[in-house]
Amino acid sequence: MSGETEVFFYHLESRTLEQVLPALLERSLDRGWRAVVQASSPERVEALNMLLWTYREESFLPHGADADGTPDAQPVYLTDGDTNPNDAAVRFLVDGASLDVVGDYARVVHIFDGHDIDAVVRAREAWAVAKERGLTVSYWQQDEGGRWQKKA
Template sequence: MTRIDFHLNVSDHLLYTCRLIRKAYGSGLKIVCYSTRPEVLENLDKLLWTFSEEDFLPHVVSGHPGVADTPIVLTDKADDIAHYDLLINLDEQWPPFFARFERLVEIVGTDEDNKALARQRYKFYKERGYPLNTFDRASG
């Protein structure tokens, strides 16, 4: 069963996502970042190239060659996902294919609209019996 972690009070979603990706990739995990908004995936793609001078984070946007061989995939769909270690949700709704993954990370911002959408996702997962964890960035 998919383990779901909510990271709360994150001020910069994409920068925080890069940090999570670096940590997960360094641990040998393969990562999928999901959003239905093309601008989110485009901005994350750009940021991953400049995020760290010391770390190379090999990634590809879905639809491009090499998706199956690349450890970090940025996607808006489920049909070309080749690995299922970690899914990072950058969308406002739950990913329809999240149950394929060992772990799902939900990143929750500081504004009330974002928190309200996250509460809906939390309730959705909880009602289906998924193990949920929360990590509040405001407390440390």
């Protein structure tokens, strides 16, 4: 991947991670991007794995997790680690997961629950670090209908 990494912050207010993550992953795949979703624990990875199999009856979101093996074959890879085993262009950080090096990602996306004070504090800290590193950052917040509005 060439060019500068964009860092997005998605502030959940009216919908949950489980409601928004599948659509964000679908959009990433539509762009031709592979994705990594980094969660905070193996248990959370397994919960997200089940979500992506069952979130909608009429569609299939190709994905795999650590336990499935062959990460390089997965368009969407779920993990609690900080590697990029499927050569993803976009990395989603959920449940407080963090990434020290943005590497060659086109985009790193922090998704955080606006009703969780600790999550908001972590997101503010990550914003400050990204700005300090000179990365392009943007902040998105949900409106009442659940649509994303760019706020900063």
